[in-house]
Amino acid sequence: MPGPLEGIQILSFCTALSGPFCTMILGDMGAEVIKIETIGEGDRTRNSSHKINGVGTYFLSVNRGKKSITLNLKEESAKAIVFDLVKQVDVLTENFRPGVMKRLGFDYETLSKINPRLVYASISGFGQTGPFSHKPAYDMIAQGMGGVVSITGLEEPGTPHVRVGYSIGDMAAGMFAAIGIQAALLGREKTGEGQWVDVSMLDSQVALCENAIVRYFATGEIPKPQGSRHPLSTPFQVYDTKDKPLIVVANSEKLWGNFCRAAEKEEWIADERYKTRDLRLANYPKFNQEMSALMRTRTYEDWVNRFETHEVMYAPVNNIEEVTQHPQVLARNMISEVEHPVAGKHKIVNSPIKFSKTPARVEKAAPELGANTHEILSRKLGMSDTDIEKLKKANII
């Protein structure tokens, strides 16, 4: 059964993470993703640190199932190939700095004349408009400017800043772009026309900070890092037990009652300092001191048995190895194995979107550089082997 996006063709000028993560999501759901790469080097993440047989794991992960065509975009005949492909595809994605596509001759205005049905998605650090539009940004720039670094980390003033451990600055923009592209495709069903979708890494971070931002507007207080706890709910954080860390979530009054019974601290249920979520928050320093001391009196296993009996939400802090071996992660087929001509068989992460009728699929590895150049020129543009050979000799493909 093909994926829900079977038949959708995407031409991708993207490198690194934000754009490739976007087209990876769409490709897993059945879209055909044609990745345009520079001759010789290609996407720079092919050469990232941590390799399998010389192939960067970074590249292998987010480019699975895509097709690679190499083009020397300085050459007019390579540009002509892009124009011919644009006539056929549904979507174009690019994550250059604003202005680069125009210099290449591939701006939305030009390409939409060639294909008015084209959905053209630009992902950039700051967006296509505004005073910072021309500036470059990588993940850490978006994380730092967008606010998440200011609300992540230890509560104690003066402790060093930390970033979110995965590249959410890039990936969030990729996800919002995937959402915008599909919305534009749905809109096209009615209007017959494509449009330009403009997503920035900074805007995407601002969108994810929505709760902190509305709290700031409502109270005037600037949200701060709060360790592992939730700003509006408690207990809802990691506690040390006698042996290992344990996440306790007992923030509703029902769950709090369950926790107090599990902990044999029934007196806290009616305690004037702790009986409601708002009171526990208002009295947090004392509350947390007492909770921390209490949690350290028993082992992880002892607490878990009590929480199972009394229906308290809990979880371990899994490391990455534990994540990949977790029975639920395995039952959901979240780890896929694919085979690459050079890297060989290797494991990557599957799509988290499960469809009942048209499943997403992660079955093919990332392409070798230019692996599909011949196939695409021949099948999509009807070029002869002789023509393709000529382009190769002229260093155009």
Place this chain on the structure above:
Amino acid sequence: MPGPLEGIQILSFCTALSGPFCTMILGDMGAEVIKIETIGEGDRTRNSSHKINGVGTYFLSVNRGKKSITLNLKEESAKAIVFDLVKQVDVLTENFRPGVMKRLGFDYETLSKINPRLVYASISGFGQTGPFSHKPAYDMIAQGMGGVVSITGLEEPGTPHVRVGYSIGDMAAGMFAAIGIQAALLGREKTGEGQWVDVSMLDSQVALCENAIVRYFATGEIPKPQGSRHPLSTPFQVYDTKDKPLIVVANSEKLWGNFCRAAEKEEWIADERYKTRDLRLANYPKFNQEMSALMRTRTYEDWVNRFETHEVMYAPVNNIEEVTQHPQVLARNMISEVEHPVAGKHKIVNSPIKFSKTPARVEKAAPELGANTHEILSRKLGMSDTDIEKLKKANII
């Protein structure tokens, strides 16, 4: 100009964050979101800490522009209203624990018989299948079990765990669900049929940990928290200057050369320990010690002037107040003001997806509880005022 999803109708059984964040994204792009709420209390986030005139900011933020209908789902005549609405809508979203919708009589099998075109999206902690399927999860459970807590935080062993400062455990699942719903709608254009989309908070976290997971599979080393630095690139982190923190991104060889010139440390360009990204990573402890000492020798402003001249990527660590006042954030209209009957005029965050022809819009506030009950029953189901009054008196709506 209406949004790209104008005409798409969504019936939402969602509370708190994952589901409401999903339908918020789709609603901002023009979909009509009908939120079914319990009589009396409604979505529990209406009562979250931090309120404006008694209305929770949490609720106001992620429910802007939606319609609220109250239904007492224990009553057969309320269920009949749901069945009648299901006949008309394109999408149903729910974020109950697996099994709850079936107990209500609203499982996919039943509803797809009433409306075979229905796209039915379930968001849950662990998904509709697997040994953990029945377990509940809030954001912190997904963050802890999904791996991000294990790779976020300070590098020094023994330092406390921290969570990502925004609720990415919920929001990532909401975003993947929005992607899956739209893919299913696009698939429906070809098949004429809807389907069941099943997204879990845990799977969504695993998907975002892709880079850490493939690194683990390739090397056998379990990724650890690394403070503010990137696991594969350096310098790419926050440094203290003489006065305030500054993010430096100079990880490519070109940017590294620019940084060395800006810092008047040209000797580092050819330094055998630091001249490539892989060398800087391999020699990180010594490298970081020298970088940290160097960065502290000048003020933020001095560094920024040098980085502007020499084209080094940099950024401040903005707090939430600074984010809301940033000229780029304002130029991109990322802050919207809406008016609520009780909370009055208040500011919320706009959609980060910018469409050239059918802009997303954040113009209306979140609804009061049941604000649209009469409108929906009258306009969509053709009920008379008398019928609606009867249902009200019987405590059914």
